[in-house]
Amino acid sequence: MSSKTPTTFYLIACSFLLFQAVLGADPLFHFCSSSSGNFTHSSPYEANLNKLTSFLYLKTPPSGFxxxxxxxxxxxxxxxxxxxxxxxxxxxxxxxADASSEIRKLCPLNKGAVIWYDNCLFKYFDEDFFGKIDTQNTFYMWNLNKVNNSVEFNQKTEEFLTQLTDEAYQTTKLYATGESELNKSTKLYGLVQCTRDLSSSDCKKCLDDAIGQLPSCCDGKQGGRVVSGSCNFRYEIYPFVNA
Incomplete structure (x- = not known):
């Protein structure tokens, strides 16, 4: 996977998409790997993938990973x-459960696939990707509304997400949330997270690289996300994290 040319997907997050994502009705995005090839029905790979899916369904909820x-x-x-x-x-x-079921419908015979929901990520391949930063599978989402002073807002957003990154990569969950006051009437809310197969240093690198894509993704936007197969960030001017 790491030797392939990265492919980046761009999405506009309209209010309808965000509404659907919150309800869990639809995935945010998915990727069917063509480079991994296909398997056939009733093959050994399909049997192993079915067992793996059941294992992850039981293994993930207690710790979130x-x-x-x-x-x-x-x-x-x-x-x-x-x-x-x-x-x-x-x-x-x-x-x-939703992700593992839906990705098999969307990518029925692909040996590799990734699917993202608002609440989770589900990913499988026929080669060992553990501990490797995945930048191949990346997409953007952003709020259609723009701020008045984009230069100042962009700078404060980058600083805020960098601060959250510095917190996240030093935790066992590789996750951090927070809020920052932009002015007397507006706060910025943020979340950063890495998959826990990454080392602390690779988590930081993944998030730093994602934050570096802010100008391409979310220039002057009131909210945005850069999401990859290994890490993601999100910021908004309204609370979105569960208490």
Whole structure:
């Protein structure tokens, strides 16, 4: 995977999409890997992938993260699931169930695939990707509304997300949230998170690289996200993290 040319997808997050995502009705985005090839029905790889899916469904909810591999080369399946750090175990379980089911419908015979929901990420491949920063599978979302002073806002947003990154990569959950006062009437709310197969230093690198894409993603936007297969950030001018 790391040797392939990165492919980046761009999405506009309109209010309808955000509404659907909050309800958990639709995924934010998905990616079916063409480079990994396909498997056939009733093949050893499909059997291993089915076992892996069941394993991650049980493994992920208690801690919010699950990682595992099933089988032997060349039919070994590797996968992980990550729930957002503020999501309850029951909502995490529901999201992983939805994600693992939906991705098999969207990418029925692909050996590799990734799907993102607002509350979770589900990812599997036929090669070992654990501990490697995934920048191939990346997409952007942003609020359609713009701020008045984009230069100042962009600077404060970058500083704020960098501060959250410095907190997140030093925690076991590789996750941090916070808020920052922009002015007397407006606050900035943020979240950063990495998949827990990454080292602390790679988590920081992944998030730093994502924050570096702010000008391309969210220049002067009231809210935005850069989401990859290894890390993501989100910021808004309204609270969105569960208490």
């Amino acid at each position: 699950g990682l595992g591999s099933i089988g032997q080369y060349p039919d070994q399946a590797y996968g992980l699931a990550l729930c957002r750090g503020d999501v309850s175990a029951s909502n995490c379980k529901s999201c992983v």
